[in-house]
Amino acid sequence: MFIILLFCYVFCAVEGAEQEIPGKINLGSSLFPTSQPTSWFSPSGRFAFGFYQQGSGFAVGIWLVGKSNRTVVWTANRNDPPVSASSTISLTEEGKLLYKIGQGGEKLIANNTEAASFASLQDSGNLVLYNAKSEIIWESFKYPTDTILGGQTLFSGAQLVSSSETSHTGRFHLKMQEDGNLVLYPLNTGDTPGDAYWRSSTLGHEFKFYLYLNSSGRLLIVNGTSSKIISTVYGNSLSANDDNSTIYRATLDIDGVLRLYSHRYDESGELKATTEWEALKSPCEVKSFCGFNSYCTYNDDQPVCLCLPGSDFIDPNHRNLGCTRNYTEAACKGGKQNPLHFNITTMENINWGDIPYVQQYMSIEECRNSCLEDCNCGAALFSENTCKKQRLPLRYVIRKIQSGDQDQEKSTALLKVGIGGNNGIDSIPLKPTIIVTRSEKGRLAEILMTCVLVVFSCISLIVCCLFIYKIRSIRYKRLVEHGEDGLTEELKLRLFSYDELKAATNGFREELGKGSFGAVYKGTLYKRKKLVAVKRLEKLVEEGEREFQAEMRAIGRTHHKNLVRLLGYCAVDSKRLLVYEYMSNGSLANLVFNSSGRPSWNQRIKIAIDVAKGIHYLHEECETPIIHCDIKPQNILMDEFWTAKIADF
Numbered sequence: 001m002f003i004i005l006l007f008c009y010v011f012c013a014v015e016g017a018e019q020e021i022p023g024k025i026n027l028g029s030s031l032f033p034t035s036q037p038t039s040w041f042s043p044s045g046r047f048a049f050g051f052y053q054q055g056s057g058f059a060v061g062i063w064l065v066g067k068s069n070r071t072v073v074w075t076a077n078r079n080d081p082p083v084s085a086s087s088t089i090s091l092t093e094e095g096k097l098l099y100k101i102g103q104g105g106e107k108l109i110a111n112n113t114e115a116a117s118f119a120s121l122q123d124s125g126n127l128v129l130y131n132a133k134s135e136i137i138w139e140s141f142k143y144p145t146d147t148i149l150g151g152q153t154l155f156s157g158a159q160l161v162s163s164s165e166t167s168h169t170g171r172f173h174l175k176m177q178e179d180g181n182l183v184l185y186p187l188n189t190g191d192t193p194g195d196a197y198w199r200s201s202t203l204g205h206e207f208k209f210y211l212y213l214n215s216s217g218r219l220l221i222v223n224g225t226s227s228k229i230i231s232t233v234y235g236n237s238l239s240a241n242d243d244n245s246t247i248y249r250a251t252l253d254i255d256g257v258l259r260l261y262s263h264r265y266d267e268s269g270e271l272k273a274t275t276e277w278e279a280l281k282s283p284c285e286v287k288s289f290c291g292f293n294s295y296c297t298y299n300d301d302q303p304v305c306l307c308l309p310g311s312d313f314i315d316p317n318h319r320n321l322g323c324t325r326n327y328t329e330a331a332c333k334g335g336k337q338n339p340l341h342f343n344i345t346t347m348e349n350i351n352w353g354d355i356p357y358v359q360q361y362m363s364i365e366e367c368r369n370s371c372l373e374d375c376n377c378g379a380a381l382f383s384e385n386t387c388k389k390q391r392l393p394l395r396y397v398i399r400k401i402q403s404g405d406q407d408q409e410k411s412t413a414l415l416k417v418g419i420g421g422n423n424g425i426d427s428i429p430l431k432p433t434i435i436v437t438r439s440e441k442g443r444l445a446e447i448l449m450t451c452v453l454v455v456f457s458c459i460s461l462i463v464c465c466l467f468i469y470k471i472r473s474i475r476y477k478r479l480v481e482h483g484e485d486g487l488t489e490e491l492k493l494r495l496f497s498y499d500e501l502k503a504a505t506n507g508f509r510e511e512l513g514k515g516s517f518g519a520v521y522k523g524t525l526y527k528r529k530k531l532v533a534v535k536r537l538e539k540l541v542e543e544g545e546r547e548f549q550a551e552m553r554a555i556g557r558t559h560h561k562n563l564v565r566l567l568g569y570c571a572v573d574s575k576r577l578l579v580y581e582y583m584s585n586g587s588l589a590n591l592v593f594n595s596s597g598r599p600s601w602n603q604r605i606k607i608a609i610d611v612a613k614g615i616h617y618l619h620e621e622c623e624t625p626i627i628h629c630d631i632k633p634q635n636i637l638m639d640e641f642w643t644a645k646i647a648d649f
Contacts, residue, residue, distance in 0.1 A: 021134065025119040031089040033058040040121050041065070046247065047073075047125040050089060054167060057082025060089060060099055060109060062125055062140060064247065064263055066271030071263070072167065073125055073147045073249060074140050076109045079168050091119055097129060097138075112138035123244075125149045146170070150248040154211040156180075156224060160252045161187070171288060171320075172256035179641055180209040182221060182233070184258060184279065186288035192561075193641070194353070197287040198258070198279045202231045203641075217248040217276060219260055234260055234277040248276075255303075256286035284398050287353055291322020292393035295350065308379075308394065309345045310417030322393075327418025332375035342416050344368045350413035351381070353396030356388035359494045359568070368414050383411040493556055494568030498575045505534050513587075513634075515648065522582070531582035532567060536575075552578075557623055562614030564637055564647040580647075584640045589633035603642070610644035611636055618649060 022043040031037055031050045039050030048065050051058040052072065059082055061075040089099045095115030098108045114137045116129040127140040141152045146163045148154055154176045162170030175183050175191065182200035189195040200221060202209060208224035218235030247263040258279040264272050283289050283303040284296035290305035297304060307313055311323035357376065367387035371377040378392030502508065504523035512520045518538040525532055556566055570577040588607065591599055618626040628649040635648045
């Protein structure tokens with residue numbers, strides 16, 4: 001008798017525990033697009049799951065319920081087309097959550113491997129499936145789309161992807177990187193540091209950080225090991241939401257900006273939304289907000305995308321897709337184009353995010369002519385007597401509204417356009433081509449003759465100077481005749497002057513290391529915003545000249561994330577310098593042989609894999625295979641993200 005009573009007690013306790021879960025959805029329950037029930041509600045009625053209208057059909061998701069509006073916070077299979085009114089959502093007797101489409105077609109909503117016994121939509125907005133023991137076997141919070149809600153976590157390695165106008169996958173994503181950094185990127189760009197347009201600057205290295213939005217609206221980055229708050233993205237410790245009357249959500253919006261919203265119900269039951277915080281104030285700061293060959297600017301304080309001169313919209317109804325050229329490319333001979341086929345138009349206060357392939361000191365007229373003749377040049381940016389040439393297509397272009405800030409850097413964009421082409425829709429009108437008249441030609445001829453006479457009168461002085469110059473540079477005759485011009489044309493690296501690199505390194509003051517052919521110095525470029533490493537080659541005998549040309553050709557043709565990148569060079573008289581990307585965390589030798597702060601085993605494995613990838617690229621994937629004969633910790637450098645890169649190959 002006692003055993004029977006004990007069994008009944010345990011059975012009732014288990015049954016009661018299962019029933020304690022509010023808003024229970026039993027097996028066999030179904031939803032329909034146009035007939036009741038169309039949705040399942042959370043216990044408070046604030047959230048609903050089911051069908052909602054999308055275009056001419058229906059989508060499946062979770063939304064915040066308003067009296068006359070809804071805010072979608074999660075979508076199932078969002079890249080699928082809308083379903084018809086004959087579709088059905090079912091929590092089947094077999095424990096699967098799915099919707100049925102067409103003639104016998106089925107699509108899973110939840111990918112649980114264990115059969116569900118019941119489901120529940122919680123007041124947090126989390127759709128949960130439970131097994132027979134009331135244990136969670138699947139939840140929507142672990143599969144976010146573009147939004148996280150109060151109480152939800154974005155784990156290390158996970159991401160939010162913005163939505164498009166049709167609620168499909170958009171063009172931007174927010175990554176909680178495994179290195180601990182929370183970063184915004186455009187989609188399909190490689191997610192390199194140059195593509196990022198916002199970051200939290202929190203690096204965890206061996207720890208797993210995650211993003212957490214609490215119920216009080218604090219957006220936090222938390223150490224997954226110790227649960228310690230690493231950084232507060234938004235909010236403070238005084239934030240409170242004791243009565244749970246406010247609902248918070250962080251959404252990566254369609255324009256690529258991460259925003260934190262609060263939602264409150266007014267007396268009429270209408271849902272009111274307030275923007276509490278946004279990662280960027282200007283959508284034009286979002287890289288790829290406008291597509292290739294277009295630029296972002298403002299019209300009545302609203303961001304708009306316009307085509308650059310010489311291009312038209314790919315789709316005028318979707319201007320953020322970018323623009324394409326409206327003229328035919330002219331033939332290129334010997335690396336040069338006929339400047340008669342092109343014109344240069346100018347735009348002020350233009351800037352773009354890509355790195356130029358050539359940067360030189362010259363006048364604006366020299367910059368204009370250089371771009372006109374260069375087959376690779378689609379545009380040039382002129383600022384502070386510096387010409388930065390860029391290949392097409394242009395991306396990350398922004399036109400700043402002129403302000404009264406006297407310290408704002410003034411820049412002029414020189415854009416190459418075909419003379420036979422038109423300006424394109426909403427592009428800037430071209431400046432008229434200058435026509436030289438016959439009388440002007442006569443005056444030019446007189447000036448030319450005068451110059452010739454002056455030259456002949458000074459011929460003896462010129463011969464003497466040339467003789468002295470050739471005596472001093474006889475060691476570099478081969479390089480002058482075959483090296484520099486060939487390398488510049490072949491590799492399209494940036495060319496620096498010696499004075500520029502001397503100023504960048506503060507007179508070669510801070511030495512980073514020394515090799516057999518010269519020392520490496522720390523330097524800064526672009527108003528001290530970009531760190532570089534400058535290698536000054538010394539002892540320029542024939543072997544040193546060969547070393548210079550070998551490094552230029554070998555490293556200039558390589559491009560891999562695990563190889564140190566060559567940015568440019570200097571070849572002035574007898575001076576030979578190479579400019580590399582700066583490795584902020586030094587060499588592997590410093591890291592491994594340092595008694596304090598040695599890398600963990602996971603970090604060592606990652607470093608070994610990085611080095612292996614770099615060596616595999618040199619051996620198997622280069623146009624001309626390169627054998628690195630001196631792999632050692634001193635030649636393995638670590639960048640700011642602790643990525644290992646091979647040097648001195």
